[in-house]
Amino acid sequence: MENGFTANDLRSVKTRKDLINLSHSRGINLRKEERNLRYEQELKQLQAQLVVLQRYIQEKKLRVAVIFEGRDAAGKGGSIKRFKEHLNPRTMRLVALTKPTEVERGQWYFRRYIKHLPNPGEIVFFDRSWYNRAVVEPVMGFCNKKEYKAFMNQVPEFEHMLNEDGVHVIKFWFSISKKEQLKRFNKRQSNPLKQWKYSEVDEMGQKLWDKYTYYKEQMFSRTHTPFSPWVIVQANSKRTARLESIRYLLSQFEYPGKSRTKTVISPDPEKVTRFYRGMTQTDI
Helix, strand or coil, rough: CCCCCHHHHHHCCCCCCHHHEEEEHHHHHHHHHHHHHHHHHHHHHHHHHEEEHHHHHHHHHEEEEEEEEEECCCCCCHHHHHHHCCHHHHHHECCCCCCCCHHCCCCCHHHHCCCCCCCCCCCEEEEHHHHCCHHHHHHCCCCCCCHHHHHHHHHHHHHHHHHHHEEEHHHHHHEHHHHHHHHHHHHHHHCCCCCCCHHHHHHHHHHHHHHHHHHHHHHEEEEEEECCEEEEEEECCCHHHHHHHHHHHHCCCCCCCHHHHHCCCCCCCCCCECCCCCCCCCCC
């Protein structure tokens, strides 16, 4: 078959890589498949490094909290899934809290999060965190001005205490454009397997975009500190965001075997960077 595959060709294919090699020999364009293969290979290598890092965290009894924040549909959940996919569940947890109970609303705001902080030798992923009060709650009217002001005053001191006590806190902000957010919202609504992700809060994300931007900028300005910096991840490409955020986490620890890895550990500085006032942001 000219410029195509024969039945015998396809019978000889065992892996995706075999298919790509065969396509090259036949002059067939499989760019998408090649991109997919490169992504999967890169992800697999980085996930293998996460397994090594987790073992190091366990042996050294480190406490690591990784916070994922960002606008709705920024890709936080998908990235967390890739982070924890092959990790040992005995020393790893995912925390995704629902709205506070009546009792919790009468407690110190940070109390409900403190009990979920990592134990020695453990890594905890927060799918949203105490920073709900910095952006989502004031935007949606879920807290009053007094509660917001108290939180913004207290959070740097709270994180300073965590730092002094030896807890490693890494704060990711996944940054997407307004156009990309709308595109993802539309996909959620049209996909029956993802419709559960879409809520009234999501719907308001587009209408209140500028308000979200204001509170996001206030959060960066007042809670970005030397001991607990904000790390901005350019997330219009989900795959790039996943790979680069994993690289950033790996880059923060000097674990055995790191220098011998066959993949790039250092994140791309154009895709992942610490917040600073003059930076160009996607979700302004």
